[in-house]
Amino acid sequence: MKRHDPPGERTRDGELVEMASHGGGRRARDAFRVLFDRHSSAVLRYAWGLAANRSDVDDLVQETFLVAWRRRSDIRVVAESALPWLLTTCRNASLNLNRARLRSEAHELVEEPHNGPASYRRRDHDEAQEQVKWVVAEIAALPDLDRRLCQLCLIEGRSYEEAAAFLDLTPASARKRIQRTRDRLRAARAADC
Structure with a gap:
């Protein structure tokens, strides 16, 4: 430049x-x-x-x-x-x-x-602090690929396409993995309540 x-x-x-x-x-x-x-x-x-x-x-x-x-x-x-x-x-x-x-x-x-x-x-x-700690702990317990995908999409705000390219996935696969992770977190939260 x-x-x-x-x-x-x-x-x-x-x-x-x-x-x-x-x-x-x-x-x-x-x-x-x-x-x-x-x-x-x-x-x-x-x-x-x-x-x-x-x-x-x-x-x-x-x-x-x-x-x-x-x-x-x-x-x-x-x-x-x-x-x-x-x-x-x-x-x-x-x-x-x-x-x-x-x-x-x-x-x-x-x-x-x-x-x-x-x-x-x-x-x-x-x-609220307890909820954040709980979410962080649950994400930390995810398999490495899902944890890295959460970091890129949910915390850093990258698009599914960017995260997929970075992790050598298809965008559809990245979306599906994020959705499954969200479903797991909801189910785990419901079980804790």
Whole structure:
């Protein structure tokens, strides 16, 4: 890619990070915008699994990309993708948000002697965390191919076609495997309840 070409969807993450790291000019903003467009949906899905409530999801995504912009020269690209760094940043933002919420709820409990709304929110949060842990454990127990397929499609947000090509499967086979995995998870969840 020539130095003056605008970044596009074929530009690799490493190149986008490099372009974004050089100042705050238009080229840096354009590169960061492509990076955002490429990975924001995966970060959004990941944030859904981390968020204590729905209103936190957008906050986590915004915080993730705000940190990424501020620290764009520190973004590490792993296996030609900035997504692992972004997901780690999202997880850290979630931990920070949850710590702040716990401090706030502790303060509310000191001021309110009864078990009011804070206790309900905490219980909902604990239940959501348990569900995420359960899903992660169930996916970890899958055969290697199905686990890798879940990682690519359900966590990273890749299309069935992309995942199939990466894993040397047909797109129809990838769809069928994902559907069987979803059915297994539903059945296992129903058995646990």
